[in-house]
Amino acid sequence: MRVEILCTGDEILTGKTINTNYSFMARRLNEVGLDVHWGTTVGDDRETLLAAFRQAGERADAVIVNGGLGPTVDDLSQELAAEACGVELVLNEHWLQRMTESYARRGRVMPANNRKQAMLPANAEFIDNPIGTACGFAVTIGRARFLFTPGVPREMRRMLDEQVIPRLLKLSGITGVTRLKRFHSFGIGESRADEMLAGIPGLAIDGDIKLGFQAHFPQLETKLAIRGADEADLERRLAPVEAEVRKRLGNFVVAEDNQSLEGVVLDALKTAGKTLAIGETVTGGIVAARIAPLAGAESVFKLGTIAKEVSAEALRKSSGADIALTVDTKLEDEAGTVTIGIADGAQTIKREAKLVGNRDWVRTGACELGLDCLRRHLLGLPVDERIDFERR
Amino acid sequence: MRVEILCTGDEILTGKTINTNYSFMARRLNEVGLDVHWGTTVGDDRETLLAAFRQAGERADAVIVNGGLGPTVDDLSQELAAEACGVELVLNEHWLQRMTESYARRGRVMPANNRKQAMLPANAEFIDNPIGTACGFAVTIGRARFLFTPGVPREMRRMLDEQVIPRLLKLSGITGVTRLKRFHSFGIGESRADEMLAGIPGLAIDGDIKLGFQAHFPQLETKLAIRGADEADLERRLAPVEAEVRKRLGNFVVAEDNQSLEGVVLDALKTAGKTLAIGETVTGGIVAARIAPLAGAESVFKLGTIAKEVSAEALRKSSGADIALTVDTKLEDEAGTVTIGIADGAQTIKREAKLVGNRDWVRTGACELGLDCLRRHLLGLPVDERIDFERR
Numbered sequence: 001m002r003v004e005i006l007c008t009g010d011e012i013l014t015g016k017t018i019n020t021n022y023s024f025m026a027r028r029l030n031e032v033g034l035d036v037h038w039g040t041t042v043g044d045d046r047e048t049l050l051a052a053f054r055q056a057g058e059r060a061d062a063v064i065v066n067g068g069l070g071p072t073v074d075d076l077s078q079e080l081a082a083e084a085c086g087v088e089l090v091l092n093e094h095w096l097q098r099m100t101e102s103y104a105r106r107g108r109v110m111p112a113n114n115r116k117q118a119m120l121p122a123n124a125e126f127i128d129n130p131i132g133t134a135c136g137f138a139v140t141i142g143r144a145r146f147l148f149t150p151g152v153p154r155e156m157r158r159m160l161d162e163q164v165i166p167r168l169l170k171l172s173g174i175t176g177v178t179r180l181k182r183f184h185s186f187g188i189g190e191s192r193a194d195e196m197l198a199g200i201p202g203l204a205i206d207g208d209i210k211l212g213f214q215a216h217f218p219q220l221e222t223k224l225a226i227r228g229a230d231e232a233d234l235e236r237r238l239a240p241v242e243a244e245v246r247k248r249l250g251n252f253v254v255a256e257d258n259q260s261l262e263g264v265v266l267d268a269l270k271t272a273g274k275t276l277a278i279g280e281t282v283t284g285g286i287v288a289a290r291i292a293p294l295a296g297a298e299s300v301f302k303l304g305t306i307a308k309e310v311s312a313e314a315l316r317k318s319s320g321a322d323i324a325l326t327v328d329t330k331l332e333d334e335a336g337t338v339t340i341g342i343a344d345g346a347q348t349i350k351r352e353a354k355l356v357g358n359r360d361w362v363r364t365g366a367c368e369l370g371l372d373c374l375r376r377h378l379l380g381l382p383v384d385e386r387i388d389f390e391r392r
Numbered sequence: 393m394r395v396e397i398l399c400t401g402d403e404i405l406t407g408k409t410i411n412t413n414y415s416f417m418a419r420r421l422n423e424v425g426l427d428v429h430w431g432t433t434v435g436d437d438r439e440t441l442l443a444a445f446r447q448a449g450e451r452a453d454a455v456i457v458n459g460g461l462g463p464t465v466d467d468l469s470q471e472l473a474a475e476a477c478g479v480e481l482v483l484n485e486h487w488l489q490r491m492t493e494s495y496a497r498r499g500r501v502m503p504a505n506n507r508k509q510a511m512l513p514a515n516a517e518f519i520d521n522p523i524g525t526a527c528g529f530a531v532t533i534g535r536a537r538f539l540f541t542p543g544v545p546r547e548m549r550r551m552l553d554e555q556v557i558p559r560l561l562k563l564s565g566i567t568g569v570t571r572l573k574r575f576h577s578f579g580i581g582e583s584r585a586d587e588m589l590a591g592i593p594g595l596a597i598d599g600d601i602k603l604g605f606q607a608h609f610p611q612l613e614t615k616l617a618i619r620g621a622d623e624a625d626l627e628r629r630l631a632p633v634e635a636e637v638r639k640r641l642g643n644f645v646v647a648e649d650n651q652s653l654e655g656v657v658l659d660a661l662k663t664a665g666k667t668l669a670i671g672e673t674v675t676g677g678i679v680a681a682r683i684a685p686l687a688g689a690e691s692v693f694k695l696g697t698i699a700k701e702v703s704a705e706a707l708r709k710s711s712g713a714d715i716a717l718t719v720d721t722k723l724e725d726e727a728g729t730v731t732i733g734i735a736d737g738a739q740t741i742k743r744e745a746k747l748v749g750n751r752d753w754v755r756t757g758a759c760e761l762g763l764d765c766l767r768r769h770l771l772g773l774p775v776d777e778r779i780d781f782e783r784r
Contacts, residue, residue, distance in 0.1 A: 013428060015418030016606060019411060022433070026407030036405060037440060041414070041431030048429060055447065214408060278698075284684025285677025288698045292676025293755060298700070306670075306680045306696030363685060 001172040004060040008067040013043035044074040057142025067151035069134035082121035185252040187387030268378035277319035279310035279326040312341030327370035336362030353390040393564040396452040400459040405435035423617040436466040449534025459543035461526035474513035481511040577644040579779030660770035669711035671702035671718040704733030719762035728754030745782040
């Protein structure tokens with residue numbers, strides 16, 4: 001099935017807003033087995049928008065339209081969808097009532113121009129928006145089914161998962177449920193991870209379980225996307241593959257799904273009942289800034305220092321914390337030497353690594369290496385396992 | 393003139409890479425008076441790419457194509473441009489030689505597949521790329537002039553300014569040179585800045601000098617784009633308007649052009665020959681992380697601390713720094729109270745502000761407020777001027 005994404009709005013067209021809605025939608029569709037073939041961006045202009053609807057209607061089987069559902073005069077999606085279909089706009093009483101009630105609950109009167117958001121093409125299928133005033137709808141233009149979604153990212157994301165993807169899967173003849181399992185790793189690049197996972201039955205870019213990678217330096221995200229008849233079927237097929245991936249990526253996996261490395265470190269400290277101090281040099285606070293603001297960190301995080309020289313054991317003693325982590329970085333041309341220190345009273349562990357890259361990359365890598373060494377230490381894993389970003 | 397941007401590549405189409413090239417190009421064109429009317433994204437697929445070239449060639453006067461000029465088999469731009477034009481690919485001897493020499497200078501032999509990057513449509517106009525192996529070119533497809541640029545952001549940006557924009561301005565009949573003057577402010581929103589600048593002769597969204605805003609919370613960028621016959625003409629017309637904008641935005645301007653707030657603060661400290669210590673609570677290192685990593689900060693930045701409580705005067709004494717800045721934040725539901733302290737030995741200044749927004753916004757705002765108070769103090773400006781983000 002040929003799916004297209006059509007993004008509307010002057011803010012996107014002029015580049016004032018970076019189009020993260022497009023990339024989010026395309027990735028999400030890809031994860032459930034739907035491929036996007038074409039993307040279009042047009043502004044809030046009648047003639048252009050109508051042309052874009054018609055051209056997409058000739059090329060695609062399904063088109064997700066994003067934006068243009070607001071209450072103001074420059075929001076044209078409903079009106080031009082009706083024009084492209086050759087029908088009138090009709091008031092959707094149900095949606096008008098929902099909006100009115102939603103305003104009333106917050107003790108406010110609905111502004112008159114919100115009524116426009118309940119005017120849908122006469123032939124439209126209503127699509128619910130549980131968290132906003134812009135409802136979605138679907139119509140057929142040319143040979144394609146058009147699904148209209150609001151531009152507000154939070155609303156779009158929820159509607160995409162709950163309303164749009166199920167409809168697209170049905171249109172495409174794909175049935176069942178989907179799940180996305182994610183592993184966050186530090187220390188291995190995409191090609192190495194790909195090699196490490198080679199030969200797992202059913203797991204491949206075009207396999208039964210779809211394997212994908214997304215690099216956000218210094219972390220790599222490994223994604224397993226699966227579609228099945230029902231949740232039990234997913235679970236049964238995913239569990240052994242998930243376990244094998246976890247085993248093969250091994251100590252490099254720092255977190256899974258919605259976890260973060262810093263969250264895992266904080267949880268391990270809480271479980272052990274230990275407090276922490278952090279000392280940094282040229283990372284200048286970015287290590288502490290990953291831990292200190294977390295919910296619940298106030299009971300664990302005792303002190304952070306940024307100075308020209310740091311010693312883990314001295315910091316542990318002066319701060320009164322149970323464990324001190326120091327991240328000391330010496331910047332060179334297109335590289336840097338990072339020295340991690342962890343003092344816990346019983347011992348002081350040292351890990352040195354030469355990282356390659358510009359100043360920003362070295363600092364970001366140093367921060368990640370420091371947190372990862374602390375994670376490994378707290379979980380009883382080796383802290384000196386070689387990572388892909390270091391030169392030995 | 394109708395200008396379109398056509399971005400190619402599976403990484404962009406599938407959303408794996410966020411399309412920042414598009415937004416950069418669209419903004420840059422807008423700044424020189426060229427409006428983008430349509431954006432298209434397609435993957436590395438022959439049929440789709442050819443269709444995209446032909447459809448854009450029917451709609452537009454000029455099309456910037458981005459990507460697909462690499463040495464590998466999935467880079468199809470030259471080949472399909474030739475097919476759309478109905479001509480053969482021909483070796484560009486000049487570019488082959490340039491690439492060969494460039495490899496030789498780095499002591500390497502050019503890989504054979506790079507030769508593909510010197511194969512251009514027979515009717516193509518060569519467009520130079522001074523910093524990469526993917527040269528650009530221009531051909532006419534349908535009624536539009538197509539200008540091909542590489543996907544590597546650094547190369548695209550340089551070629552856009554040096555090669556593409558001058559050609560587009562010529563095509564559109566716009567002559568002369570352009571300049572973009574930028575002011576970075578903290579503490580005023582876009583609508584307030586717009587009001588503050590109302591009525592400056594010649595300065596407007598559609599004026600002789602084009603006014604634009606871009607909000608990157610917590611800063612606002614105010615842009616003056618001007619086109620003129622030559623540099624002297626630009627200077628003569630821009631200077632009085634620039635001075636008036638600077639005067640009206642007044643103390644809220646934290647930096648101009650390529651300057652940053654933290655850079656301005658560092659420069660002021662260097663000029664005054666003063667050293668600095670920074671103390672933070674729940675911002676957890678993000679204030680120090682703005683200053684400490686700057687080139688030259690090592691002679692100025694003495695110490696950073698992150699703790700549950702901070703006192704500017706106590707920190708100044710214990711650190712031995714000339715000036716201590718403290719940023720203390722208390723988070724509430726959808727708000728936060730920020731207390732800034734500045735101790736310089738002669739006095740301790742306090743500034744308190746209630747900022748609205750979620751945890752991330754309050755922390756980001758607190759960091760900016762701290763640095764801005766220090767800037768104001770160092771430059772002899774009032775530190776307690778009300779900002780738009782605070783509730784009083």
